[in-house]
Amino acid sequence: MRFGRFVRHVVRATLPPALFIGLTAYFGWNVMRGEHGLHSYAAQLHLMDEARSAQKDAQAEQDVWLRRVRGLKEGALDLDLLDERARTMQNLARQDEIVVPYAEHDHLY
Incomplete structure (x- = not known):
């Protein structure tokens, strides 16, 4: 039970910044090298x-x-x-x- 809570906490703590960094990288690449x-x-x-x-x-x-x-x-x-x-x-x-x-x-x- 504690391990499940720890995993949920880690996922909640890392997923939003990872998505934000991914979106920033995607749009940054398109700004430089996109169509x-x-x-x-x-x-x-x-x-x-x-x-x-x-x-x-x-x-x-x-x-x-x-x-x-x-x-x-x-x-x-x-x-x-x-x-x-x-x-x-x-x-x-x-x-x-x-x-x-x-x-x-x-x-x-």
Whole structure:
């Protein structure tokens, strides 16, 4: 009888703190490493930075293409420049022309 009382007393004394410590550990782990925890938040911030960087790159590329397309409009085309560019791309020149060579890293446009 005394032993049963002692066991009940020990269980009553240790069970609530053990449950509290278990719940605290569970919620603490979820705060740090859970699906919506701090590590996931940091990963989402990193992905958002990468997405913004990709968006800036795409916008820059789109601006380049828009500038090139605007140059193709009828009013913007200069026939002499078009002829020069076509002959440059085909590596052709007339005999009466002076050819100025460009280095590989120099752009003609």
